[in-house]
Amino acid sequence: MRYELYYWPHIQGRGEFVRLALEEAGADYVDVARLPEHDGGGRQGVQRMLEKAGDGRTPFAPPILKAGKLLICQTANILQYLGPRLGLVPKSEAARLWAHQLQLLVADLLVEAHDTHHPVAKSLYYEEQKSEALRRAENFKTLRLPKFLGYFERVLRENPGGDSCLVGKSLCYVDLSVFQIIAGLDYAFPRTMARMKPAHPKLAALHESVMKRPRIAAYLASSRRLPFNNHGIFRHYPELDDEA
Amino acid sequence: MRYELYYWPHIQGRGEFVRLALEEAGADYVDVARLPEHDGGGRQGVQRMLEKAGDGRTPFAPPILKAGKLLICQTANILQYLGPRLGLVPKSEAARLWAHQLQLLVADLLVEAHDTHHPVAKSLYYEEQKSEALRRAENFKTLRLPKFLGYFERVLRENPGGDSCLVGKSLCYVDLSVFQIIAGLDYAFPRTMARMKPAHPKLAALHESVMKRPRIAAYLASSRRLPFNNHGIFRHYPELDDEA
Numbered sequence: 001m002r003y004e005l006y007y008w009p010h011i012q013g014r015g016e017f018v019r020l021a022l023e024e025a026g027a028d029y030v031d032v033a034r035l036p037e038h039d040g041g042g043r044q045g046v047q048r049m050l051e052k053a054g055d056g057r058t059p060f061a062p063p064i065l066k067a068g069k070l071l072i073c074q075t076a077n078i079l080q081y082l083g084p085r086l087g088l089v090p091k092s093e094a095a096r097l098w099a100h101q102l103q104l105l106v107a108d109l110l111v112e113a114h115d116t117h118h119p120v121a122k123s124l125y126y127e128e129q130k131s132e133a134l135r136r137a138e139n140f141k142t143l144r145l146p147k148f149l150g151y152f153e154r155v156l157r158e159n160p161g162g163d164s165c166l167v168g169k170s171l172c173y174v175d176l177s178v179f180q181i182i183a184g185l186d187y188a189f190p191r192t193m194a195r196m197k198p199a200h201p202k203l204a205a206l207h208e209s210v211m212k213r214p215r216i217a218a219y220l221a222s223s224r225r226l227p228f229n230n231h232g233i234f235r236h237y238p239e240l241d242d243e244a
Numbered sequence: 245m246r247y248e249l250y251y252w253p254h255i256q257g258r259g260e261f262v263r264l265a266l267e268e269a270g271a272d273y274v275d276v277a278r279l280p281e282h283d284g285g286g287r288q289g290v291q292r293m294l295e296k297a298g299d300g301r302t303p304f305a306p307p308i309l310k311a312g313k314l315l316i317c318q319t320a321n322i323l324q325y326l327g328p329r330l331g332l333v334p335k336s337e338a339a340r341l342w343a344h345q346l347q348l349l350v351a352d353l354l355v356e357a358h359d360t361h362h363p364v365a366k367s368l369y370y371e372e373q374k375s376e377a378l379r380r381a382e383n384f385k386t387l388r389l390p391k392f393l394g395y396f397e398r399v400l401r402e403n404p405g406g407d408s409c410l411v412g413k414s415l416c417y418v419d420l421s422v423f424q425i426i427a428g429l430d431y432a433f434p435r436t437m438a439r440m441k442p443a444h445p446k447l448a449a450l451h452e453s454v455m456k457r458p459r460i461a462a463y464l465a466s467s468r469r470l471p472f473n474n475h476g477i478f479r480h481y482p483e484l485d486d487e488a
Contacts, residue, residue, distance in 0.1 A: 056402040057342050060395050072341055074348040097316055098301050104318040105304055119363050121383035132376045139365035151304050158300040
């Protein structure tokens, strides 16, 4: 099966969580928007898919995974679908529900990380909501981020399968997503994360170990991995980070 | 199977989406926090479950569904689990992925509806973020809400199974959740919704038809249905609604 991923071509965004799973599994996939426009790629390639109507299952927003005749949206839904097919989740129903539950928490954290720089409106520039962003980021750094990171650290510590992964005994798609969360937070809030990492050693170790996996390392070094930038979910505005 | 639902006892909140599915199916369930404290209920009943540690699958937040030995969190995850067991989702994998995808969009909308009154921090009072709330609510009413409602209206219109439900040919758990979204928005933004409903006739009809289903009508008339109030996700602050 050749999967087709439809996601905006200039940011990692939510598409990156899907890319990491496909890359780790060595899956056959096309990142459609990264193709030249004359081959159906670019933003237009995504836009065309979003406007594809009439089959009664029109997407709301990317990422969209095309798997044969299926069109699947919502990052966590896509990963839940791919997990068993890519060997990235244990077999039992209980473990799969647990993995999906953790992935939905990743999604919650992602919204809150985004809203540190856009607390009023996605449709306005950061500069138009900077005073609100300063307040929201302060709350994020002092209350919400410690709560989320503390929770994931605890899940690693308490995992009966061992503290090197979140679910079961070996790598799960959720580990890849949590790697991406840490990478994004390191980009957006380097000083805050430098302060917080010592208290979250297992999360830091998970981030390191995922980064060194051969297929992930090769992916991160390739042009397929877009750099972080200030158009994505994780943005680096020094004034939102801890003071120097 | 007697299900146990753990959710805060004084608000509808996210627990309500689970309650509606259990009620519509006539399922055997206990809303634990509504029991007297001396029977293990109240906020303490929820708190005890949240602090229950050591099995490696500690919950992050309610709602929590206990189904036999399983503890399941995240509203959409719970509904995905219950759907087939309560006969509230079609059988095919494609339809279930689609239903879950729509439920995750309901979850996205819910966060945005909440953040109209709490755009800075859950931990602060509304009055401490009122100026930010006014800006965020304006954006919600003019851009985000039309986008979400327009999308769900379109899904109803294009559903090959008929425009009286969102997925397949008969009632799905997503229909119950969208009913709850409309009910909540009617409470929080009565003037905005009065203005918008004529453009979304199928959504309005879905809301009416769910409300009249015998088990839902009986539930809504019972003391099990908590009233909306200004402690929940949907809150009525007249200054955030359309002007009179």
